[in-house]
Amino acid sequence: MPEASASVPTSAQELDELPRPTGLSDVKGWFHPADQVLFDWFLSRQLSREEPGDLLELGAYLGKSAIFMGGYLRPGETFTVCDLFDSPAPDDANSKEMNRSYATLTRRAFEANYRSFHERLPxxxxxxxxxxxxxxxxxxxRFVHIxxxxxxxHVHADIAAARRLLTPGGVVVLDDFRAEHCPGVAAATWGAVATTGLKPLCITATKFYGTxxxxxxxxxxxxxxxAGRGDMWxxxxxxxxxxxxxxxGAKAVQPAQPVVRSPKGRGLASLLGRRG
Ligand SMILES: C[S@@+](CC[C@H](N)C(=O)[O-])C[C@H]1O[C@@H](n2cnc3c(N)ncnc32)[C@H](O)[C@@H]1O
Structure with a gap:
């Protein structure tokens, strides 16, 4: 969640007129290299261990993290993305939050971005x-990104939902669990650790990873x-x-990036390059 929205489009028209992305770095959002490394590590580990399960993201914005996650989907699995997009928020506080940070968001812009990288929408x-x-x-x-x-x-309820929806060994990731501008996420995150048996695996500057x-x-x-990475303490x-x-992970080198499909939509896989 942004504290200020200076780097994002300022009107719905501007959003619609954005050129199609040529790489993940062209997709506006908040998904830092250190977290990309960790998403890659957890999701690749699940694939290599053949852990079954679907993927879920609550809060997609323009698709930056969703596009990344979509590259770890196996045939037969479902990736569900939940977002209000341009629908009204369920309460006044959430509505204020939406107007402050995501006022120009449209589902159409998310879908266009996602389809630039993947054959099928989630x-x-x-x-x-x-x-x-x-x-x-x-x-x-097997993996839920909140x-x-x-x-x-909202975060308290999202964590309770994740607990119910995760497989027994599944991983939950919580965004902005320590940011000054959203103390409620910290309260909900550590409250879940203290009272629900949520175990912290690791934290970065922006995200909490647990199970x-x-x-x-x-x-x-x-x-x-x-220990084998020189770019992350x-x-x-x-x-x-x-x-x-x-x-x-301020100096983390980002992992292989999702590949943009060919303009004509032929031939190129939507999977992350190195996973083919
Ligand atoms: C911080 S952004 C998501 C960023 C995205 N994951 C990324 O990597 O760029 C938060 C998103 O949550 C959505 N949102 C806010 N309140 C919501 C709610 N109550 N239910 C579902 N989505 C909500 C907003 O529309 C916004 O797109």
Whole structure:
């Protein structure tokens, strides 16, 4: 969630007139290289271990993180994206948040961006994230990215939904869990750690990664991976009795980027380059 929207389009017309992206860096949004490295690590690990499950994102904006996640979808799996887009928010506080940060967002712009990289759109739920459990089966998701409203009540409910929708070993990621301008996310995140058994795997400057499942193996494997990277610092922390990795990735080198489909939509896969 942006504190200021200086780098995003300022009118619906401007949004519609944006040139089609030629790479992920052309898609406006908030998805930093360190988090791209971690999404890549967690999602690739799930693929290499053949962990079954679908993908879910709450809060897509123009699709930056969704486009990235869509590259880790296997045949037969579902990627669900939930966003209000240009629909009204469910309450006044959320409405104020939408007007302040995403006033020019349209579903059309998201879809155009997504289709620049992927053959098929994800399953789109254009509605408040509070209703997501009516659209996604319990225990069906291996990875859930929570990045919708940043108000406590909404994030608290999104975390409860994620707990219900994740597979036993699934990973949940929470955006902006420590930012000054959205203290409700911090309260909801650490509240879930303190009261629901959510275990922190790691944190970056912008995102929290956790699981309600087994986490020692994943955390240890992540530590080994990070030890081999010269571009990302990491250290050990303990929170509420849970060991956790803290990552500083200001100089992180971003992983392979999603490939833009050919202008005529022929031939090029929508998958991330290195996964082919
Ligand atoms: C921070 S942006 C998402 C950024 C995106 N994940 C990225 O990587 O660029 C938050 C999004 O959440 C959506 N949103 C806000 N409140 C919501 C709610 N109650 N339910 C569903 N979506 C919501 C907004 O429309 C906006 O697109």
């Amino acid at each position: 399953a789109i739920v254009q509605a408040p994230s509070s209703g997501i459990t009516s659209h996604v089966r319990p225990e069906s998701c 990045d919708a409203s940043h108000l406590f009540e 309600w499942g087994a986490y020692h193996d994943a955390r240890e494997a992540l530590g080994v991976f990070l 990491h250290g050990a922390e303990e929170v509420a009795g849970h060991p956790m990795i803290r990552i500083s």
